[in-house]
Amino acid sequence: MLWAVPKIPQPPLDEVDRSIVRVLAQNARIANNALADEVGVAASTCLARVRSLRDRGVIRGFQADVDLSALGMPLQAMISVRLRAHTREQNESFRSVAPGLPGVLEVFHMAGSDDYLLHVAVADSDALRDFVVDHLTTHPAVGQTQTNLIFERMAGSRFPEPGR
Amino acid sequence: MLWAVPKIPQPPLDEVDRSIVRVLAQNARIANNALADEVGVAASTCLARVRSLRDRGVIRGFQADVDLSALGMPLQAMISVRLRAHTREQNESFRSVAPGLPGVLEVFHMAGSDDYLLHVAVADSDALRDFVVDHLTTHPAVGQTQTNLIFERMAGSRFPEPGR
DNA sequence: GCATCTTCCGAATACCGTTCGGCCTGCTTT
């Protein structure tokens, strides 16, 4: 089964760790010694901290933020998906394929009446229709879908702190 | 006004550019010479390409992917926001603050009956209620909101290619 | 076929990543 959590228990983050994560969340390609300066530790210490954060799963990876228009996929949409039945099997069969469908940026498994929310990027409205028809409505577990175009996507903080 | 697009016109991406972006989208901290090897150009050329991609706005930045649970914000939600009126002023007043609200990961300006969709991370359900009450329902431009919990978020491709 | 412009490469150097030994701090043991 898939219950095993691949995360080392939980040594909580101290202030240095949080600073490292905060900086890397905004600038993943900063040089290690510059990062060390910024958070106030030696470069070697900083390196060990970053490695530890990665090993513990706090930092999952580093990614470039790409302009999808430049890649020829200027149109984005949110697609609500309601499954035909809410069995564990249908959920599993949809969940296992959804993130890999072409153009899918994120998949949200939702509480509430809609089971899944798909954030997708496509070349144009034809491609969007093709995506829904070819991959969603033809999927045996999918009941209904509803597609909403996204005018604009704005990024918020990627290092959320509790708002008092 | 805000119409000026800060993007150099559009020299379309060649195969090398696309390979660079594809690799960096998955591993933003790869060494430049390793990246150069992978895409088949000299290190100096690769460096110039990456710089050009950044200058052109194709690559917007580099980020660490952080486990929000480790930061103490294990709960995520999607909040649909309907404005009181759909004037340009109300849109502008909401759009200008929404991405900066505490815990907001993404803001989507939507076509359709719901005007905005907020993807947020919070510490617990109390913090979620506080967020909605303190920042949304009290905002003068906000009419109704609807909050849906996210059971699970799965990342799709961050380098979408057209699915034929 | 020549001039020009662009792009790529490879070498050189300055910079950075990474390892390692030793020190300091705080905790346990007696």
Place this chain on the structure above:
DNA sequence: AAAGCAGGCCGAACGGTATTCGGAAGATGC
């Protein structure tokens, strides 16, 4: 309270990398 122990931090050293620059190769226009 002193000794012993463990963990983490630092700084120096070295091996590897980023970045610059001059020149060569290719493309473009006349």
